[in-house]
Amino acid sequence: MNKKIVLRFKATLSEQPIIYRLVKDYDLMVNILKADINPRREGSMVMELTGETENFENGVKYLEEVGVVVELLSQTVIKNHELCTDCGACTVICPVGALFLERPSMEVTFDNVKCVVCGLCVQYCPMKAMEVKF
Ligand code: SF4
Ligand code: SF4
Incomplete structure (x- = not known):
């Protein structure tokens, strides 16, 4: 397990x-x-x-x-692709690299396995595209 x-x-x-x-x-x-x-x-x-x-x-x-x-750790974070504008702001603040820019598409990808649910991206995303789920 x-x-x-x-x-x-x-x-x-x-x-x-x-x-x-x-x-x-x-x-x-x-x-x-x-x-x-x-x-x-x-x-x-x-x-x-x-x-x-x-x-x-x-x-x-x-x-x-x-x-x-x-x-x-029973919370999880989800990324709403419809709201995300791939601005990249969250990739700078994520402490574990769970949000990163894919090249060459320059789309922001979210790796749920790496995420430690610190909530920083939820706070900082200007589009409210990151959300904590219980
Ligand atoms: S900060 Fe929000 S809008 Fe910008 S890339 Fe991250 S999830 Fe998308
Ligand atoms: S909750 Fe924290 S660890 Fe998870 S993606 Fe957002 S900033 Fe990264």
């Missing part, structure tokens, strides 16, 4: 080897999509976990036991 999750943790946990434990003890493949970690502040991380269902469940249980708040 493969799932995207959001982790939120207190400053005291930011130096804990939680990723190492997920890989070593729960045999999960971890793909960090976005991380905001500061030793003196609360941190957050968006990651994709791949592995056996039981290992995923045990890994999440471990995270919760050490004090990490775990949420499944």
